[in-house]
Amino acid sequence: MNTAAHSLLSSPWKQGAKDALPLLGGYIPVAVSFGLFSVQAGFGVLETILVSAFIYAGASQFLFVAMVVSGAPVWLVIVMTLLINSRHLVYGPNIAPYLQKDVRWLPLMHLLTDQIFALTLTRMPHMTPSDRLRWYVSAGVIAWLSWILGTALGAIAGDELIERWPLISEVLPFALPALFLVMVLPRCTDRRWTITMVMATSTAMLLKLFGFPNIAIPAAAICGALAYYAIQVRSIDEGGRS
Amino acid sequence: MSGQTWVILISIALGTYLIRALPYLWMSRKLNKQSAQGKIASTPIWLTILGPTMIAAMFGASLVPVEPSPLSWLATVIGCGATYLVWRRTRSMGYPIVAGVLVFGALIVTLG
Incomplete structure (x- = not known):
């Protein structure tokens, strides 16, 4: 029996929340760094938070801020950031067989990050069709909110946070390789x-x-x-x- | 933020969303069409291989420590070893991750 099938909880909401927890270890430190980086580059706190809420893709957000500040041409900023995000092209088709016909899935594609894709591909084959939407909303929204919250923390108090708890940004991100490892092993x-x-x-x-x-x-x-x-x-x- | 920067932000946000949503929509319609024609709805084989290899690639990229040093590499290897051992025992997702982070953190704190 593989990892995903072995440990499903009864409620898809709870299962989604439980599955999303390891992501926070990776998301929050990076989001704090982004918040700090963006504010130091001259963006406002609210603007920084909106970048995280709307784009919601780590590396391209850093690139967006860096290129805008350096005065790069508009078309180049857009093309470069979308190129980085183009790996997401294969995520939707991979999980499509597990998503029932429901228009609510369309807006939820905004939550489809690298990590949520990996979790979805691991978990959904072992869930009933009716549980899948609730599980995805739970895991996806928690991950999204943690990204926004981490960005806000970084934008408002990033300097102080990193100075006071320097180890947090070094130790917590290990949750991501550990998470990916337990997804790779059953394959x-x-x-x-x-x-x-x-x-x-x-x-x-x-x-x-x-x-x-x-x-x-x-x-x-x-x-x-x-x-x-x-x-x-x-x-x-x-x-x-x- | 200037008007031009807002335009860039909205374009990137919209573009990123479409990159995530349109391929899903395409595959979803393809599968529905196959079902309607009485065929067995199936995803192309190359795509079912690319999905797991994407996860393996994310694993590989995430293995590089935030601050690479002999200690952080050692902690990464031992942390992965701990994650693997607990996974072999429990076959779950939560406990192996907690064990891996604790071992990794303990090594960074005690030897750092």
């Missing part, structure tokens, strides 16, 4: 999937280490998928020869 059911996941993981880590954080995720995911197909082709070739 490693056979040799082919294990190699695929190791390939994607190591490629992303190396790309980030060598200074390509924005393309790390899509490029590594493609490498992993190519590895999956390469192993399949090799298996067929070997089967054909024997």
